[in-house]
Amino acid sequence: MNRLAGQAYLRTRLAIMTANLLGHEKLNELAGLPLDELAANTGFAEIASNNEAGRLPAFERALMQTWLDELSALLRPLEGPARRLLTQWASRYELLNIKALVRGKIGQLPNEEIERSLFELPGFLSLNHDELLNTDSVPELLRHLQKTRYERLATQALRQYEERPDPFLLDATLDQQFYSDLSNRAQQLSGHDRTETLDLIGRIVDRHNLVWSLRYRFNYGLQASEVLYLAIDGGRVLNRALLQQMLQAETLDEAIRTLPANLLSHGDMPKQITLIEAAMRGDLFAHAERAMRRSPSALTSVLSYLVLRYGEITTLYAIVHARVHGMSDDLLHEAIDPLQETAA
Amino acid sequence: MIRAGYDMRHITLKLMREDLPRASLVLAELEAFAPDERPLLESELPEIPGSTFRARIRRAWGHLDRLVGLLGELPSDDSDTPLLVLRREQLVEIDQWLTDAWQQCAPCDEALHRIEDEFRDLNQLEKSLEDFADLDVDLSRLQAQHEHLDMRIGTLPTANLSRLSDILQLSDHLILNVAGDGDTRRVLIAGKREDAAILDSVLHAAAYQPLAIPESFDDNPSALRGELQARRQKLDQDCQQLRGRLANWSSTNRRQLLRARQMLEAAEPYVSVRGAARTRGPLAAMQGWIPASRLAEVEQKLTDDLSLPFLLESRAPRAAERHLVPVPVRKRGLLEPFALLVQQYGVPRFGEFDPTLLFAITFAAMFGMMFGDIGHGAVIVVAGVLLRRRLRAFTYLFVLAGASAMLFGWLYGSIFGVEHWLHPLWIAPMSDPIYMLTVALAWGVAFLTLGSAIAISNRLLSGDQAGALFGPGGLFSLILYLALLGGLVSFVRGNGFPLLATIMIVVTLLLLIAYQWQSSDAPYGERIFTTLIETFEIVNGYVASSLSFLRVAAFSLNHVALSLAVFTLANSMETIGHWITLILGNLFVIVLEGIIVAIQTLRLEYYEGFSRYFYGDGTPFKPLRVGRPQTTLTR
Numbered sequence: 001m002n003r004l005a006g007q008a009y010l011r012t013r014l015a016i017m018t019a020n021l022l023g024h025e026k027l028n029e030l031a032g033l034p035l036d037e038l039a040a041n042t043g044f045a046e047i048a049s050n051n052e053a054g055r056l057p058a059f060e061r062a063l064m065q066t067w068l069d070e071l072s073a074l075l076r077p078l079e080g081p082a083r084r085l086l087t088q089w090a091s092r093y094e095l096l097n098i099k100a101l102v103r104g105k106i107g108q109l110p111n112e113e114i115e116r117s118l119f120e121l122p123g124f125l126s127l128n129h130d131e132l133l134n135t136d137s138v139p140e141l142l143r144h145l146q147k148t149r150y151e152r153l154a155t156q157a158l159r160q161y162e163e164r165p166d167p168f169l170l171d172a173t174l175d176q177q178f179y180s181d182l183s184n185r186a187q188q189l190s191g192h193d194r195t196e197t198l199d200l201i202g203r204i205v206d207r208h209n210l211v212w213s214l215r216y217r218f219n220y221g222l223q224a225s226e227v228l229y230l231a232i233d234g235g236r237v238l239n240r241a242l243l244q245q246m247l248q249a250e251t252l253d254e255a256i257r258t259l260p261a262n263l264l265s266h267g268d269m270p271k272q273i274t275l276i277e278a279a280m281r282g283d284l285f286a287h288a289e290r291a292m293r294r295s296p297s298a299l300t301s302v303l304s305y306l307v308l309r310y311g312e313i314t315t316l317y318a319i320v321h322a323r324v325h326g327m328s329d330d331l332l333h334e335a336i337d338p339l340q341e342t343a344a
Numbered sequence: 345m346i347r348a349g350y351d352m353r354h355i356t357l358k359l360m361r362e363d364l365p366r367a368s369l370v371l372a373e374l375e376a377f378a379p380d381e382r383p384l385l386e387s388e389l390p391e392i393p394g395s396t397f398r399a400r401i402r403r404a405w406g407h408l409d410r411l412v413g414l415l416g417e418l419p420s421d422d423s424d425t426p427l428l429v430l431r432r433e434q435l436v437e438i439d440q441w442l443t444d445a446w447q448q449c450a451p452c453d454e455a456l457h458r459i460e461d462e463f464r465d466l467n468q469l470e471k472s473l474e475d476f477a478d479l480d481v482d483l484s485r486l487q488a489q490h491e492h493l494d495m496r497i498g499t500l501p502t503a504n505l506s507r508l509s510d511i512l513q514l515s516d517h518l519i520l521n522v523a524g525d526g527d528t529r530r531v532l533i534a535g536k537r538e539d540a541a542i543l544d545s546v547l548h549a550a551a552y553q554p555l556a557i558p559e560s561f562d563d564n565p566s567a568l569r570g571e572l573q574a575r576r577q578k579l580d581q582d583c584q585q586l587r588g589r590l591a592n593w594s595s596t597n598r599r600q601l602l603r604a605r606q607m608l609e610a611a612e613p614y615v616s617v618r619g620a621a622r623t624r625g626p627l628a629a630m631q632g633w634i635p636a637s638r639l640a641e642v643e644q645k646l647t648d649d650l651s652l653p654f655l656l657e658s659r660a661p662r663a664a665e666r667h668l669v670p671v672p673v674r675k676r677g678l679l680e681p682f683a684l685l686v687q688q689y690g691v692p693r694f695g696e697f698d699p700t701l702l703f704a705i706t707f708a709a710m711f712g713m714m715f716g717d718i719g720h721g722a723v724i725v726v727a728g729v730l731l732r733r734r735l736r737a738f739t740y741l742f743v744l745a746g747a748s749a750m751l752f753g754w755l756y757g758s759i760f761g762v763e764h765w766l767h768p769l770w771i772a773p774m775s776d777p778i779y780m781l782t783v784a785l786a787w788g789v790a791f792l793t794l795g796s797a798i799a800i801s802n803r804l805l806s807g808d809q810a811g812a813l814f815g816p817g818g819l820f821s822l823i824l825y826l827a828l829l830g831g832l833v834s835f836v837r838g839n840g841f842p843l844l845a846t847i848m849i850v851v852t853l854l855l856l857i858a859y860q861w862q863s864s865d866a867p868y869g870e871r872i873f874t875t876l877i878e879t880f881e882i883v884n885g886y887v888a889s890s891l892s893f894l895r896v897a898a899f900s901l902n903h904v905a906l907s908l909a910v911f912t913l914a915n916s917m918e919t920i921g922h923w924i925t926l927i928l929g930n931l932f933v934i935v936l937e938g939i940i941v942a943i944q945t946l947r948l949e950y951y952e953g954f955s956r957y958f959y960g961d962g963t964p965f966k967p968l969r970v971g972r973p974q975t976t977l978t979r
Binding site: 112130131133134136143155159164169172173222223224228229 | 504541
């Protein structure tokens with residue numbers, strides 16, 4: 001498929017797939033439904049499992065499979081850096097599996113329990129989890145991981161773990177490598193594809209850096225320099241100097257006051273980290289929605305769609321999960337839309 | 345056979361649950377049975393047996409693998425001991441023994457890793473001390489706790505250096521020196537003592553590892569060397585001690601390790617059948633595929649080995665499941681290299697036309713047409729024979745391609761590019777390029793027509809009647825193509841465009857449009873658009889593919905032109921230069937043009953041939969086997 005045909009294919013596919021997006025209102029509506037109606041509306045009712053406990057993970061896997069199938073369809077006409085960019089975006093699930101494996105080993109959970117929390121991934125992504133699961137300790141797991149494409153990361157994590165086991169440090173390092181690779185792949189694009197995807201990725205990185213830097217600094221009490229070291233390069237607004245300025249503040253309020261006004265497109269930055277996360281997420285999704293429909297780069301439209309779809313899938317799963325476990329309406333609405341609840 | 349996997353049968357083995365592991369082992373020993381995991385028997389036999397068995401086997405393998413990794417490979421089992429079915433209590437015993445064994449050996453494994461790390465640190469330290477020897481810094485401060493100055497020497501991953509350097513600058517620390525290469529860098533860092541906590545936290549995040557400076561560093565170099573040497577010897581001794589302990593443990597427990605491996609391997613077939621085996625209470629069934637020629641042998645072996653009654657039912661594959669039937673990969677003799685190239689594209693579906701023979705014939709023909717030269721062809725044949733040890737099966741491809749080039753060289757009257765030594769049996773390509781292009785086009789038309797005919801037959805066999813009639817390469821598009829072509833030929837010859845051809849074009853076009861229209865459920869606008877585009881694509885596809893074959897003639901002309909260029913260049917030189925140019929020029933033609941022609945031929949086969957008629961989405965027949973399937977950690 002030549003480039004022009006590829007672009008036409010992507011736009012057409014995207015136009016069809018856009019209908020899969022539920023939108024904010026529909027998600028809120030679903031959150032208000034009782035479990036049996038919710039199950040009928042989301043496909044949860046069709047999930048059969050030998051036991052009730054296995055249904056939720058099976059539902060999550062089914063949702064993820066839908067996302068991966070859509071990704072595979074969108075990958076078809078792409079090649080070179082554009083293909084590599086989207087494949088990297090898909091590898092976030094692999095990252096989640098590695099995090100779950102390490103946390104499970106640190107918590108000395110039985111293998112069966114760790115395995116239940118792993119995603120079954122398609123061949124082009126998946127590590128052989130059997131070998132990783134069949135390890136007795138975190139260092140042994142990391143040594144096995146050194147034999148994979150995560151060698152650099154595993155070596156680093158092994159050093160850190162032997163000195164002082166900090167699970168969050170591994171998470172942060174994994175995220176750092178993931179987003180750095182994503183930015184590097186976007187840098188290899190050209191024209192509109194490059195500028196538009198870098199803008200979108202920059203917004204994602206801004207959200208990640210802001211939320212996690214505030215958490216590390218004010219909830220975990222890490223040193224400003226360490227937080228700055230763990231921050232990801234490639235933000236759209238929040239560069240290293242701005243982050244440093246923010247991290248030198250003594251209190252959360254003070255830190256928020258140092259933030260530039262253009263970090264959010266609309267409204268003021270909230271004063272709590274969970275609300276900041278929700279506001280940044282809302283802002284990112286609003287941008288992704290615009291980019292999906294109007295970006296001159298078909299690749300950015302596709303990436304925006306995948307961001308939106310992934311966000312909706314995680315929200316949908318959270319709603320079903322909350323309902324299955326009997327969470328109250330108020331708590332559920334607060335969890336999926338904290339900004340709205342605070343305003344109310 | 346020209347059709348792939350023609351003799352496969354679907355079997356259902358009904359037996360008592362107790363005999364299931366034994367039956368799996370029997371089938372695995374025969375290597376004639378590929379499990380079919382479709383839930384065909386789910387309603388009668390709802391359970392899939394062996395899930396806890398599988399989990400335990402997996403854990404046992406995990407421990408055995410780690411023991412083998414630590415102790416070295418176990419000798420392969422060449423005893424004639426018959427394989428025994430692993431009973432549940434035996435598995436529990438083996439699993440427990442392997443868990444205990446690993447617990448005994450794991451401390452040694454950890455200690456060996458630590459020694460390895462210490463060796464690495466020692467090497468880095470030695471290099472660091474060399475690096476920093478000429479540095480204008482009092483390194484004795486590295487040992488002493490200075491009141492204001494905080495200096496550190498250590499290593500960190502190269503990938504983290506730049507980020508660390510930037511961050512340290514922001515907190516008034518300096519990286520004074522950087523050395524080393526590869527994945528690890530040695531660094532000397534200086535800062536204020538009061539900021540030590542800040543430095544600690546950043547260095548931890550950067551996976552920095554401090555290097556321990558020896559006591560004697562400040563004394564004299566020979567004492568330092570002695571201390572480092574002593575450290576190294578101590579590590580060597582520790583390492584040897586550990587290895588010795590492991591060797592002792594291994595020799596004491598070798599028999600038990602071998603037994604564990606043999607038992608686990610024997611259990612592997614039962615584990616591998618997974619959903620292909622189903623049970624309900626004491627009843628069980630197993631389903632899968634078997635070549636018809638092995639059916640009697642399988643039944644006999646089951647009769648001999650199973651202690652309880654069983655029933656073996658077999659049937660031919662149904663139309664709807666043809667795409668699921670595994671296809672055995674057969675030895676192809678002379679056609680082996682072509683079979684390998686076909687497999688690069690895909691595995692034939694069950695019952696599908698196996699393109700290997702046609703591919704071999706057309707490949708050789710097109711290669712010869714494009715590269716027709718007796719001399720150059722002979723060189724390829726000789727090269728193929730001389731390199732037969734390296735080329736293995738591909739020797740036949742070289743010999744066939746070279747022989748074809750020689751045959752066409754004879755037809756073209758060309759030897760090493762010289763066209764006047766031999767009278768062409770058919771035509772010298774440069775004498776009538778238009779004729780050559782016409783022949784190439786005619787070859788293309790024949791090739792595409794044959795491809796479409798095979799496609800139609802494949803689709804009919806797969807039950808895809810609509811595809812056979814209306815799809816790209818289907819009957820109506822083929823009629824449309826041939827009518828269009830016939831009309832054009834008649835028109836070019838001055839006989840006008842025949843009415844019959846016009847009627848056939850209009851009718852087939854209408855049929856194709858109607859089919860495209862009804863198979864789309866999009867809104868009207870999009871439907872019109874897609875129908876027109878899809879129909880145009882079918883017609884355009886044929887035209888573009890036909891023109892694609894002009895390269896067959898183009899390369900035959902190109903071959904002559906390249907040879908002419910070599911002669912012209914050689915003739916402008918003195919005797920020695922003349923011969924050197926001739927030899928090098930001919931080598932250049934053989935290697936470069938030979939490779940290009942081979943690639944172009946493959947392209948024509950894959951894109952204009954296989955993509956037209958070959959599904960290539962078949963499943964290779966992978967029989968159940970004794971032993972463990974190979975797995976790797978990385979994809």
